[in-house]
Amino acid sequence: MSAAIKWRSLLCDSNQLQLKATLLGGQSFRWKARNPNELDQKQNEFIGVFANIVWILRQTERELQYRIVGEQSYPNGANRDVTKATVHEQTSATVKNLAQVRLKVSEPAEYANGGELLYPVSYYEQLLSIYFRLDVDLEHYYQQWIKCHEHFASSATKFYAVRQLDQDPVENLFCFICSQNNHIARISDMVEKLCRNYGEKICDYEGTSYYNFPSVASLAEATVEEKLRELGFGYRAKYIQRSADKILQLGDLDWFRQLCQLDYKAAHKELLSLPGIGPKVADCICLMSLGHLQAIPVDTHVFQLAKHYLPTLAKSQNVTDRQYVTVADKFREIYGPYAGWAQTVLFCSDLRQFRQRGTDDGEGQENSNKPRKKQKKKV
Numbered sequence: 001m002s003a004a005i006k007w008r009s010l011l012c013d014s015n016q017l018q019l020k021a022t023l024l025g026g027q028s029f030r031w032k033a034r035n036p037n038e039l040d041q042k043q044n045e046f047i048g049v050f051a052n053i054v055w056i057l058r059q060t061e062r063e064l065q066y067r068i069v070g071e072q073s074y075p076n077g078a079n080r081d082v083t084k085a086t087v088h089e090q091t092s093a094t095v096k097n098l099a100q101v102r103l104k105v106s107e108p109a110e111y112a113n114g115g116e117l118l119y120p121v122s123y124y125e126q127l128l129s130i131y132f133r134l135d136v137d138l139e140h141y142y143q144q145w146i147k148c149h150e151h152f153a154s155s156a157t158k159f160y161a162v163r164q165l166d167q168d169p170v171e172n173l174f175c176f177i178c179s180q181n182n183h184i185a186r187i188s189d190m191v192e193k194l195c196r197n198y199g200e201k202i203c204d205y206e207g208t209s210y211y212n213f214p215s216v217a218s219l220a221e222a223t224v225e226e227k228l229r230e231l232g233f234g235y236r237a238k239y240i241q242r243s244a245d246k247i248l249q250l251g252d253l254d255w256f257r258q259l260c261q262l263d264y265k266a267a268h269k270e271l272l273s274l275p276g277i278g279p280k281v282a283d284c285i286c287l288m289s290l291g292h293l294q295a296i297p298v299d300t301h302v303f304q305l306a307k308h309y310l311p312t313l314a315k316s317q318n319v320t321d322r323q324y325v326t327v328a329d330k331f332r333e334i335y336g337p338y339a340g341w342a343q344t345v346l347f348c349s350d351l352r353q354f355r356q357r358g359t360d361d362g363e364g365q366e367n368s369n370k371p372r373k374k375q376k377k378k379v
Contacts (some may be wrong), residue, residue, distance in 0.1 A: 006116070009063040010125050016138050018161040019059050020044060025348045027165045027288055029175050029188040030213075047205075049195075050168065051103045051127050054202055054210045066128065070203025070210055073118055074107045075099040098253035101260065102168040104130045132163050145342045148334050151308040152346065159349035164341040165288060169256050171213040172289035173271075176281045177239050193231050194219070194240075216252050220244035239276025246274055264292040279324055287340040295340045296328035303327060305346055309334065 023031040023046050031048030034056060045058045047069075054070035076097050097107050105126050108119040117124070129135065138161055146153045178190040191213075198214035218224075219240055228237030247255055259267055267290055271282035279298075286295035296302070303319045306327040316323065335342040 005067075007065050007067055008121060008124070009060075009065040010128060010134075011062060012059065012064040012132075012134060014059060014061050014161070016134070016161055017059060017064060017132060017163055018159070019046060019057060019064075021159065021348045022132070022161075022163045022165065023048065023057070024184075025162065025344075026184050027344070028167060029178075029184065029191040030171075032188075049202065049210055049212065050131060050171075051105075052202065052212045053124075053127070054205060064128065064132070066124070068117060068124065069205045071118055072200065072202055072212060074103065076107060098257060101253045101256045102170055103127070104166060104168070130166055133166050134163075136163075138163060141338055141341070142345075145335055145345070148336075148342075149309065151305075152335075152342065156342075156345045156349040159345065162345045162348045164293065164344055166291065167289040168213065169259070169285065169289035170216060170253075173243070173274075173277075173285050174213075174219065174240055176284045177243065177276050178233070178236055179281070179284070180236060180239075180276070190231075190233060190236070193228075193233075197227065197231070198224070216244050216247050220248045236276070242275040243277065260290055264294060267292065268295070279321075283328070283340075287344075293338045293340045294332050294336075296331045296343050297340075298324045298327045301350070302343065302347060305343075305350060306330065 020033075024033065028048070028050070030050060031046050034045045034047040045056055047054070047056050049055070052072040052075070053068060056067040056069060058065050074097075076099060100106050105123070108123045110120065112119050112121075142156075142160070145156070174194065175187065175191050178194075179187050182190075195211035195213055196209070198218040199211035202210045202212055204210070221241075224244070225237045225241040228240060231237075233240070251258070259270055262270065264286060267286055268279075268282050271277050271285055272279070277285075281297075283295040283297040286292040287297060298306070298319055300319065303313070303316075303323070307313045309330050310327065313323065313327075319327075331343050332339040
């Protein structure tokens with residue numbers, strides 16, 4: 001696909017979205033800052049991949065603007081042309097396209113009529129709206145969280161409009177297996193290696209090749225562990241291959257579909273059955289791709305934040321299993337059903353204040369946790 005020139009936009013006030021912290025703050029690892037070629041060097045742009053599309057994003061006071069520079073057609077099991085599907089095929093409740101589990105939106109009913117895009121503009125707007133959870137009035141929740149605790153009022157308000165992304169659960173799961181004892185820059189490098197070696201190429205743009213995130217089946221192949229070790233994944237290579245293999249046995253995307261229908265505790269417990277996934281990684285997946293916004297991933301950094309709420313932790317350095325539960329429950333008690341989102345805001349705010357480089361170069365966040373007591377094999 002040739003590079004799209006046209007910028008498009010959807011309404012989104014800047015007080016509802018802080019694009020930089022949301023994309024580069026350690027939720028997703030597929031985004032990079034991009035210096036535009038235009039004369040206005042103050043305009044921040046970000047290039048990345050989600051939903052099998054290569055996007056360039058930027059924002060104004062009133063709009064989220066986007067360009068599509070590469071895309072793949074919506075995947076479907078029969079590889080059928082949606083424009084030639086029968087009415088029965090389009091309406092039958094028994095025909096399910098499990099790709100929706102990953103893309104979060106249903107398969108478009110038609111292609112675009114000419115132009116540089118495959119589908120109608122409404123499809124891309126829907127993808128962005130779901131990805132950034134734009135249906136949530138974030139300013140409203142900020143005002144609620146400010147009243148909940150002085151820590152939020154004194155710190156997070158200086159770092160506004162960090163949104164909780166709603167991501168592909170397959171990508172989210174394997175990315176956070178990579179996150180163990182790691183930082184953003186290295187995690188991002190590992191994720192790109194996964195995509196280059198096991199994903200499908202979407203396009204070349206400005207001298208860089210972009211790939212979609214691999215299928216579970218491609219990561220389950222027996223040769224994957226050895227290859228990933230050669231690529232520098234260390235012990236994570238075993239967890240990636242073995243988790244992929246077990247997910248295939250459980251039903252692949254149908255298992256993810258069922259996982260999305262479970263409540264928080266049940267989904268968390270199910271995730272813990274996979275090799276290499278402990279409480280923190282399970283909570284990341286629940287929060288970032290399964291819609292459980294009360295999930296609190298407690299790593300060493302969040303544990304330090306928790307001392308504002310639980311002074312009894314002041315002398316503790318490592319997170320025990322009991323303390324993990326205590327911290328998570330305390331955040332939920334204070335911030336309510338969207339506690340995981342509030343914790344993400346506090347996390348980014350803390351990085352902003354104490355690490356001057358913040359999210360600019362990806363070195364700020366420690367997406368890791370020292371092994372907890374009784375939890376040495378899983379992170």
